[in-house]
Amino acid sequence: MSPILSTRLFSKVLFTRISWFATGLFRPPPGALKCRFDCADNTIPPLGESLWLAISRVMKTDLTANTGAALFWFRRDLRLTDNPGLLAAIATGRPLICVYIDDISLSASDDGAGNVDRWRAASVDSLAEDIATRGGNLLRLQGDGPTIICDLVNRHNVAWVGWTRHYDAASVERDSALKSRLKTAAVEVQSINGNLLREPWEIRTNAGTLPRTFAAFWRRFQDTGPFAPPLAAPSKMPPSPNLSGEPTKIRKLPPPAPRWQVGEAAAGKQLAAFVADGVSAYGNSRELFENDSTSLLAPHLAQGEISPRQVWHAAYGQPNAEAFLRQVAWREFAHALMYQFPDMASAPIRPEFGHFPWRGSDADFAAWRDGQTGYPLIDAAMRQLAEEGFMNNRLRMVVASFLIKHLLVPWQRGEAYFRSKLVDADHANNAMGWQWTAGCGVDAAPYFRIFNPIAQGQKFDGQGNYVKRWVPELASLDAKFVHEPWAAPPLLMADRKLSLGKDYPKPMIEHSFARRRALDAMAETKAIAAAADPLV
Template sequence: MQHRKTIIWLRRDLRIQDNLALWSGMEQGSIVPVFIWSPEEETKKVVVEAASWWLHHSLIELDRALQDRGSKLIVRKGKSLSILKELIEETGAQAVFFNERYEPEIRLRDQQIKETLEKEGIMVKAFHSNLLFPPLSIINNQGQPYKVFTPFWKKCLQMPIPLPKILPATLSSAHDKVKTLNIDELDLLPTIAWYKKLKEYWLPGEKGAINQCEQFIEERLWGYSTKRDYPYVQHVSRLSPHLTWGEISPRWIWHQLKEQEKIGSSNGQEDIDGFLRQLVWREFGYHQLVSFPEMIDSPLRKEFLFFPWEEREAEFSAWKEGRTGYPIIDAGMRELWETGWMHNRVRMVTASFLVKHLLIPWQRGASWFEETLLDADLANNSMGWQWVSGCGFDAAPYFRIFNPITQGQKFDEAGAYIRQWVPELKHLPAKYLHCPWTVPEEILREAGVELGTSYPFPIVEHSFARERALEAYNLIKK
């Protein structure tokens, strides 16, 4: 086989294990791993301040991992095509390999780059390394993409998933004299050092991802199916930011879980299946994005183009800041602001509150999540909001309007989660914690709560909001 020098263009695949572009480049010969910072080319706000903090540290960890194997990460800033051409000239590379991304504008850009470089005699190959299956490969009996999750899930279970590709201990590199920026020169860290709190909750990078996966399997997998909806126990994987940045591959996770099938009890099968189902739900989002790219901004069910949304700026601000007067909503929004993450059950409840209690357009909620979530990806953020709003193909029924009081009572009965994130209510007895506006005055005083001052009254009354939402949904049914 001809020995080729290959540029490995790393993007949202910041890992060395089970990285198909990197592994395939090594098979060709020597490699030049490169990360190009080109935020102006991104779709919408794909990288904002919270995510930039993660990216900064993930790149540091990736460079360290490459150096441990005798290579290093080349870092550049500018237009992707121009930088790739410069590197081809500097290194004499004959090929460019990368792993696919699926955002519509990025796919178009990548295709244009591929065509341009191939015309210049450069071999260009793209790999599906960040999903279990290539989009458009999971189709129904009519040859169409699935619009409903359950049959998609069942079809995926019939498909083989290859084992992860493991890199050798030493990499053959070809970039000793190639210039690189220092990662600090990308200016990814926000100018105000609020982000320092994030390091209390997260360890970006491939090593952190693998540790998180192993810890989940050892400590939180068993019981996942029954406990994952309870935010106070955190019986979830917390792998979502690592998956977003490609620090761990879904194939790696899938086979780690499959290994547990061999050693787990029959009771544990429900937990394994429950988590694998969530992994495939993520997959479903990407497959929908490729098949229906309009889902980013536009409802998939077109009758929702006529939904009577309302712009309520004061209420939108209260929602973002965790000042709605509903403790489970406020706890979730404050957890998001503090940690860059929110428990999935609470995501559903807070999102439902915005679109159904306040009738604020789902696109505004999706945009706020993009700005604040460390794990925000365009596919799953868009699909999740369309699901909650009822305008996706496989969506929650319009009449399903989460009651923020009973949701808190059911999933945070003793109030541990609320007390953590809404400390001004921490001295209220549990029976009153989920609806403090009903609490007798003497109990409020004893708990140090002054409604309207230390904690707000509800910005909307639940039964009124529910009826208003049902009326709005009935309008588009007609």
């Protein structure tokens, strides 16, 4: 057998082994490892070894002698550990071009300059350092991703291109077109799952459809385990072709808020700290507002600085970990929904909600956005979002409910604003959360749920410390009145030198009135839909 053919056959079998790990299958089918190349024991070495050591053990050919380079396109997988696509690129044995492209069309924010983009810019710098310490180089460019990839292929005699899959409609269309274009040019292309435990089409009911509620999805999701363990990071990177003519071209964005630590190493430290100190209490503490007792892993997952397999395996088996593991599966459910409903960020999954009688004004939206509603909990959360790019999940539901059901502002406006501000902005998670709160998603149960911002504050911020931190105008109030300052006695307000309407806004709408109005609007929606289609 010729050395080149032997090399190609080895790479093909190794790709198969990596794909088994990536899809959660620990063992290949019986007989599938029958090799035709020169193996000492007719098996492929375990992936736990260094890939280069494994290759040198079973091959007698210098893999780098094969003509043509490999190219791996980093996108929302900014890590070296448990990155199946990167490992597949390394396994080709070719000189390797690692590239990140600052492509605004790939951003979760509309203008490419949101907090999630600021985080990504810092994360790319961290990734470049990690690659450099292993002897490699990360090429950083700016522009249209597919165009730049094709230019690199032409200029550097690239024979293999790979990337980690995205599942939103625009990405699927873009990647499919690029794959077709490259294959026409006789370039081998691999797109690989690296950011989900299960691909969006894998979890199905007995009827072959996507479960319509998370409870049903969770049951099916658990039945597909166990999940393959994470893959180790390469100890060294392959040599790169001469890239001296490819200078770094990337926008300079300000870093995220000072509270955040960015990059793969920071993600690993955060995961370790959470597993050691937080996961067992997560079910009871995650909704409290004063202390961030959530995992704080969402921004790292959004950028792919850590993989869901790393998170799952670190938490699985820990005491009382199920509440947290359900949140990992919730993320999977969101991506499965977006794959099935490509317009989920802009159109209600339940079409009857297209008749909802929105009444909110631009002024209403601005008061909500700026934390000036007169409801302390709402204002505190929106101010935290503006400053840190974050709030916990319960707060996200409460402020979303206020915008949609108190103010009757279309949920799509809130969804877009969240994407521009959240450091963990994710198309699928964000859209599903807003549709769930609005009641127009796959789970119909929440349509009548209207969060009371006063009661939510009293229950989850009993001493008012969260509100006092972000709404310092109310810091002098007793805990009894901090969530409803209008209920404080006039003498107390005078003593604290606090005047509603002057020092802090009066409530922009009364809760009981807003609740009745929202329920009437929902009833009107159902009536219009029923008149248009009696089967609704």
